[in-house]
Amino acid sequence: MRILLDENQLQAGVERLATEIDRFYGAQRPLTVIAVMTGSLVLFADLIRRLSMPQRVGVIQASSYRGGTESGKLEVNANMLIDVKDREVLLVDDIFDTGRTLDRLSGMIKELGAKSTKTAVLLHKHREHAVSLRPDFVAFEIPDEFVVGYGLDYMDMYRNLPYLAVLETHEIEATEHKSKQ
Numbered sequence: 001m002r003i004l005l006d007e008n009q010l011q012a013g014v015e016r017l018a019t020e021i022d023r024f025y026g027a028q029r030p031l032t033v034i035a036v037m038t039g040s041l042v043l044f045a046d047l048i049r050r051l052s053m054p055q056r057v058g059v060i061q062a063s064s065y066r067g068g069t070e071s072g073k074l075e076v077n078a079n080m081l082i083d084v085k086d087r088e089v090l091l092v093d094d095i096f097d098t099g100r101t102l103d104r105l106s107g108m109i110k111e112l113g114a115k116s117t118k119t120a121v122l123l124h125k126h127r128e129h130a131v132s133l134r135p136d137f138v139a140f141e142i143p144d145e146f147v148v149g150y151g152l153d154y155m156d157m158y159r160n161l162p163y164l165a166v167l168e169t170h171e172i173e174a175t176e177h178k179s180k181q
């Protein structure tokens, strides 16, 4: 595994992200912060504790990678979503890749009557995106490689790693082998 961002770099990035979000919204008005599960799990826990405003916290689930490294059909599960009507909403995801996930989820939140909808991500992949939406708050720009750790998975593994790493081809194969066990 090739480490792209170590623990200290990640924490500094989350701190920067929180500062930017705080500056934009201010500390007074309540913010509805929604985690896009499961990839944003670790980032989300670190981020919300650094924000200054009162918060309503909720989750929504979206999956598109379907176990592999190629993007597949996007499935959304909003059964656990909290009320967003007339709220200022910030969607938090791990990474902006094609952009389809946040584009779709932003659309859904708007349709549910949110007063405003913005997006924050830890990582922004340097590539062409499939949508015109761009994330409002970004901690890091990264090259177009498949990364794991700090919440991001490959076949549901590696989310617990405290750093962000690029998964090499032989590790992708080894994970596939192990997942059959």
Ligand code: 5GP
Residues within 6 Å of the ligand: 039, 064, 065, 071, 093, 094, 095, 096, 097, 098, 099, 100, 101, 102, 145, 146, 147, 148, 152, 153, 154
């Ligand atoms: P998008 O809809 O922007 O193409 O993809 C967003 C989702 O795809 C992310 O929430 C994440 O779950 C997954 N994804 C995109 N790129 C990567 C990557 O490099 N590594 C991992 N583990 N997941 C990724």
Ligand code: MG
Residues within 6 Å of the ligand: 036, 037, 038, 039, 040, 062, 063, 093, 094, 101
């Ligand atoms: Mg995701």
Ligand code: MG
Residues within 6 Å of the ligand: 039, 065, 152, 153, 154
């Ligand atoms: Mg995934």
